[in-house]
């Protein structure tokens with residue numbers, strides 16, 4: 001794509017925006033770019049296993065280092081070309097000039113990828129280190145949203161944080177900036193993972209109270225081992241809810257029982273969210289299919305709920321952390 005010139009996308013592939021606008025619900029799975037050949041085999045196995053569920057989209061996180069980034073672009077391109085799935089490319093501003101960002105958007109367009117999740121990204125190594133803007137780059141994800149919008153007919157997602165972003169001085173400021181990036185052109189948002197429905201509902205109410213109706217898709221990661229609970233604050237930004245932790249403590253000595261409870265709890269959480277009108281569920285998979293697939297299958301999502309034009313094909317149905325991303 002020439003710099004600054006809106007890209008011409010090959011043909012109009014339906015987007016997440018189309019599906020949500022038609023009142024459908026979105027069910028999606030998130031992967032990260034693996035570092036090894038064995039990791040790559042695992043990833044493609046998981047992608048193929050989840051493909052049969054015909055999710056609305058699958059997303060691939062974007063890392064901080066150059067080689068991880070190339071892997072993200074390569075995986076997204078391969079999903080677009082070799083599978084029936086709709087890929088959503090995560091995309092960050094870390095260490096990129098505006099020129100590079102535009103070039104990357106052009107690569108996605110050339111591969112027929114029309115769905116991009118625009119997040120600012122964290123400093124490589126220490127996510128809480130000072131965020132240094134590239135001298136010719138952007139400062140906030142809001143600017144990324146505008147940049148992608150100007151580049152062509154893309155559907156753009158953004159990140160939302162039920163417990164506020166750790167850098168935000170207050171919940172109010174966090175909500176205000178979130179609404180600002182929605183108004184900059186975001187079509188939908190995906191949350192950071194969380195483990196209690198109320199935390200999502202409070203975020204949605206805060207955003208709605210500011211007159212913003214951008215759909216916010218909750219992100220779920222089924223608990224499959226006790227170590228997830230220990231890392232909850234690092235993963236989600238808040239301690240694991242004590243009432244849920246107590247249920248897991250009862251079976252802590254039995255890894256199989258922990259996993260079973262994790263699937264049960266994941267399904268309960270999803271059901272409650274869907275009953276409360278959430279526009280779908282985004283599952284973090286850690287590049288494995290089984291836990292997310294088991295939770296999804298327990299939801300018994302009827303095909304009429306998810307039918308819609310979001311796929312690259314007619315749609316009959318229907319982030320240690322994220323590898324090195326989220």
Ligand code: FAD
Pocket residue numbers: 060061062063064090091092117118119120121122139140141142158159160161165166167168169173174177178180181190191192193219319324325326
């Ligand atoms: P921003 O929206 O830019 O916000 C960053 C901080 O600045 C917040 O505190 C915000 O309140 C504040 N802010 C925003 N606008 C303004 C303004 N105008 N003035 C003052 N303050 C402002 N990371 C990766 O590296 N790769 C990934 O693939 C990835 N995928 C993710 C997917 C999801 C669904 C989520 C929830 C997170 C993901 N992350 C990923 C992590 C994300 O990059 C970090 O959490 C990052 O620190 C914040 O990104 P953001 O887009 O919310 O940033």
